Amino acid sequence: MNELTTLERRAMSGISTPSGKMLIVAADQRNGMKAVMNDAPAGPESVTAEQLYDAKADLVRYLGNAAPAILLDPEVALPGVAEDGTLARETSLVIGMDASGFETVDGLKYTRFVEGMSPRRVRDLGGDVAKMLWYMRPDKQGADSRVADEIRDLVKACADEGLLLIVEILTYRLEGESETDYAAAFPGLVAGAAKLSVECGAKVLKLQFPGSAEACAAVTTAAAGVPWAVLSAGVDHATFIGQVKTAVANGAGGAMAGRSLWKDSLAVSATRRQELLNANSLPRLRELEAALGGTQA
Known part of the structure; x- marks a missing residue:
C-alpha cells in the first residue's frame, strides 16, 4: 500500500464523510456540462463562458456545499467561486488538472494538462486536493509506458508540494475492437489499470464501475490497500x-x-436551476451518502 503522509491524510479526511468514505460532487466538466444546458437557443455550442460559470456557481452554492468536497476546473469555475465566497469554507476543493479532450498516438489515447497547471498552481487556486485523468489500456501499456511515466511524475510532484493527488483512470475501446470483446475485457482492464496506477505510486484512485460484485472485489485486490x-x-x-x-x-x-x-437540474433555464438543484439534486446527494454508509436517506 502507498502510505499517505500526514498532510495527505488531512486532505483525505476533508473529502470524506464522517464514516470515512470519499464523497465528491464532480463539476469540472466543461464540454459535457454545456451539452446538458439547453437555455441557449442554438444548442450547447452557444452556451457562453458566463453562462457556464453561473451554472457551476449554482452547483457549488446549492449542491457542492452540502457535500464534503466538490471537484472543479481551473478554466471556468476557478478562481471565481473561491474568491467571491460561493464555495463554503468547510467544503474541500478538488481541482481537476486535465484539459478537455484527448490526443491519439498509435491508437492509444492521451490526456493533456490544462495550460499552466501544476501542483503549485492547484495550491495557488485554493485547492486542497488535485485530480488528474489518464486514459489507459493496461493490456497494451505497462510500467515502461508513457502513461506510467506521467503518473509517476505527477505523483512525485504532488508529494513534493504536500498535495494529495486523485488518479482517475478511464479504460476505452480500441479502434477495430468489437463492443463484445471490449465488454468481455472491461472488468480486467479496470483491475489492471488500478494495479498499474498503484505500482506507479497512486495513493487514491477514481475508477469506472467494473460491472459486478466479483469485479469490484478484484479491483480492491488489485489496488492493494489504496482507496478507490x-x-x-x-x-x-x-x-x-x-x-x-x-x-x-x-x-x-x-x-x-x-x-x-x-x-436534469442544468438542462433548464437559469431561473429554474436553484429550484431543481434543491428539489432533485440535493436529495440524490443525501441518498448517495446513505449508500456509502454515512447517513439515512
Whole structure:
C-alpha cells in the first residue's frame, strides 16, 4: 500500500464523510456540462463562458456545499467561486488538472494538462486536493509506458508540494475492437489499470464501475490497500446508487458523482436551476451518502 503522509491524510479526511468514505460532487466538466444546458437557443455550442460559470456557481452554492468536497476546473469555475465566497469554507476543493479532450498516438489515447497547471498552481487556486485523468489500456501499456511515466511524475510532484493527488483512470475501446470483446475485457482492464496506477505510486484512485460484485472485489485486490472511488460515468442516479452499494460492499472507498446528480437540474433555464438543484439534486446527494454508509436517506 502507498502510505499517505500526514498532510495527505488531512486532505483525505476533508473529502470524506464522517464514516470515512470519499464523497465528491464532480463539476469540472466543461464540454459535457454545456451539452446538458439547453437555455441557449442554438444548442450547447452557444452556451457562453458566463453562462457556464453561473451554472457551476449554482452547483457549488446549492449542491457542492452540502457535500464534503466538490471537484472543479481551473478554466471556468476557478478562481471565481473561491474568491467571491460561493464555495463554503468547510467544503474541500478538488481541482481537476486535465484539459478537455484527448490526443491519439498509435491508437492509444492521451490526456493533456490544462495550460499552466501544476501542483503549485492547484495550491495557488485554493485547492486542497488535485485530480488528474489518464486514459489507459493496461493490456497494451505497462510500467515502461508513457502513461506510467506521467503518473509517476505527477505523483512525485504532488508529494513534493504536500498535495494529495486523485488518479482517475478511464479504460476505452480500441479502434477495430468489437463492443463484445471490449465488454468481455472491461472488468480486467479496470483491475489492471488500478494495479498499474498503484505500482506507479497512486495513493487514491477514481475508477469506472467494473460491472459486478466479483469485479469490484478484484479491483480492491488489485489496488492493494489504496482507496478507490467509483465514478458515475453518466449513468442515471438509480443505476449509480446500485453500483455504489455493490462497489462499497466489495471494498470501494467512496463515490464521485457528476451528471447522475445534476444533469436534469442544468438542462433548464437559469431561473429554474436553484429550484431543481434543491428539489432533485440535493436529495440524490443525501441518498448517495446513505449508500456509502454515512447517513439515512
